[in-house]
Amino acid sequence: MAWCLVFMVFLIYCLISTVGLPVEPADEVAMRLGGGGGRLSVEPSDVMEASRDFGGLKQGEPMAVFHPRGEGDVAALVRAAYGSERGIRVSARGHGHSISGQAQVPGGVVVDMSHGWRAEAARRAAPGALPVYSAALGGHYIDVWGGELWIDVLNRTLSHGGLAPRSWTDYLYLSVGGTLSNAGISGQTFHHGPQISNVYELDVVTGKGEVVTCSEAINPDLFFGALGGLGQLGIITRARIALELAPHRVRWIRALYSNFTEFTVDQERLIALHGSRRFDYVEGFVVAAEGLINNWRSSFFSPQNPVKLSSLKHHSGVLYCLEVTKNYDDSTAGTVDQEVEELLGELSFIPGTVFTTDLPYVDFLDRVHMAELKLRDKGMWEVPHPWLNLLVPASRIADFDRGVFRGVLGSRTAGGPILIYPMNKQK
Ligand SMILES: Cc1cc2nc3c(=O)[nH]c(=O)nc-3n(C[C@H](O)[C@H](O)[C@H](O)COP(=O)(O)OP(=O)(O)OC[C@H]3O[C@@H](n4cnc5c(N)ncnc54)[C@H](O)[C@@H]3O)c2cc1C
Structure with missing residues (x-):
């Protein structure tokens, strides 16, 4: 049995950092974005928040923080960064609970997938956003915004048919995109697999700013690359999460x-x-x-x-x-x-x-x-x-x-x- 087992030992989380390209001033980014949606902020409170994380070990100050209102805004920002001759570094930030600066991007733009704009973005990315039954998948699923917190996903699914995701982390104030970029492990993993094994489909904004839908059947390289991809293969804007009937x-x-x-x-x-x-x-x-x-x-x-x-x-x-x-x-x-x-x-x-x-x-x-x-x-x-x-x-x-x-x-x-x-x- 030993060959098929592995013990996850949690002493201190240590994951790897995000996408990196050189820097350019915030007004150039704003110009490239044009009059599109989202808000590019250079407010010190936003910049300071995006410079830190839960680990408290590293600090990297971005030139600006981008608050998208939905998937289209994220794509526009990445396109602006990709199109820049000098290059603009971009990093997605979920709830900033990394340990070692993984969501930070010194001198670049942090895309704030979570705070403030979360509810509106969730509404836009997943209209209706209620659990759906799929005969083909043999169960229920829900489409969620990449910056949504797992606690909010849980509350939403429970209030619609008493459903819940199957696989968890020990702590629920983490974003869907943040844990899916790692693995999402807890005591249910031995049976259901980590959270990344309980996702049917993703929308990912690639490094060129294209929105690509992917799954095991469609664009599988991107799907399996983005899941556990440490934020390096694009920004997850929508995830289709497997659900089960929650026990009481x-x-x-x-x-x-x-x-x-x-x-x-x-x-x-x-x-x-x-x-x-x-x-x-x-x-x-x-x-x-x-x-x-x-x-x-x-x-x-x-x-x-x-x-x-x-x-x-x-x-x-x-x-x-x-x-x-x-x-x-x-x-x-x-x-x-x-x-x-x-x-x-x-x-x-x-x-x-x-x-x-x-x-x-x-x-x-x-x-x-x-x-x-x-x-x-x-x-x-x-x-x-x-x-x-x-x-x-x-x-x-x-x-x-x-x-x-x-x-x-x-x-x-x-x-x-x-x-x-x-x-x-x-x-
Ligand atoms: C108290 C606590 C308990 C924890 N317990 C567990 C546990 O039980 N099991 C477990 O597996 N982990 C656990 N973690 C670790 C946690 O899952 C990771 O640190 C996770 O990345 C944090 O999510 P976040 O939303 O805060 O991500 P962030 O710190 O914001 O980002 C983490 C990484 O994901 C990338 N990222 C964020 N959003 C997206 C997106 N939408 N698309 C693409 N990339 C994105 C970032 O660029 C960065 O590289 C715990 C962490 C804490 C602080």
Whole structure:
């Protein structure tokens, strides 16, 4: 089984930068744009906002920020940049939650796909913008604007037929274009694949400013290039996202391990299960510092069952926390306890360390936002975030544990979250 598995280790996100061409003054850009739509801004507040990102590690000041009202405006801006003899660098910015300046373009023009103009742009790019059933695709989908936030997509689809996208990131205040330019990974990835595997079609503004529709069947090179393309192959203005009927509630369970092999064997076992006899979400995290288990995204569990690491009988340094969920609704509420018990019965966590909570599906999906609000209150959200994402083959994950989790991190008394996503490579 090991060959088809890969562990996503989330230490600090680190992705690659955006399109680059040399610079020219903002008034020339405005002239090239002519009297078309959109707004080219050189206001210091706009420029400053586009110079920064969530990572807080890099700062690159653009000459201007472009606020499009829709796809045509994005295309006009890119055409203006492409047509310029001296060249104008252009970068799409979704919600600016990159870590390392990926959406920045020093001296160029940042296309603000998200703030302010989002609603209008969404209306123009996807008229009606309601979920649609397609017999050919065998399910529902929705067309969304590339700058729309996933939380807004969720709220919209839920209010129309109780539908929701199938594959998620842990945090929903990210733009569709931003996560589709990377991968979009969470605990559902082992089953549904990352978000980029749950898209039927895109509209992309290419580097020449042409709007091209692409899918697996039409312009597949552009489709597969733009998905996970780090913003280098054009600007995604519309994405057709696969939907499913959303469950109503989630049983959310955590269990602790002191043995890394037992932890990963159980993760692998869980992501190999098919059909309805499986968990819907499988993730995990490393607990290298006292306090983390109760503080990171865990307000849903405390204070009824806080964990004191030092009180654990088998604890000798680093612990590993398996995190799983089982979705259910009224028709399956009667059997969820038994299903969860059976699935947990096959696992090797430390006896007595199972922590369970039950909450609406939306609250589960939006769980990191709760942590965000708390961190914002403490002034801890807008600090630098030197995060890193690594894909580690299953064959080397034990070495990684020895060297990094227990070797480097085990000796520290404080630290940030370290998430472990087990994934099936073929998804
Ligand atoms: C708190 C937090 C939690 C996270 N959790 C997860 C997680 O669970 N799983 C996961 O996979 N990732 C996660 N991420 C990482 C996140 O998915 C990426 O950083 C993502 O790029 C951020 O989206 P954004 O809209 O803020 O993008 P931006 O930072 O604005 O842009 C990111 C990149 O995408 C490009 N881009 C943006 N919009 C478009 C577009 N419309 N067309 C083409 N290119 C575009 C930009 O040029 C840039 O290269 C998390 C990030 C944070 C801050």
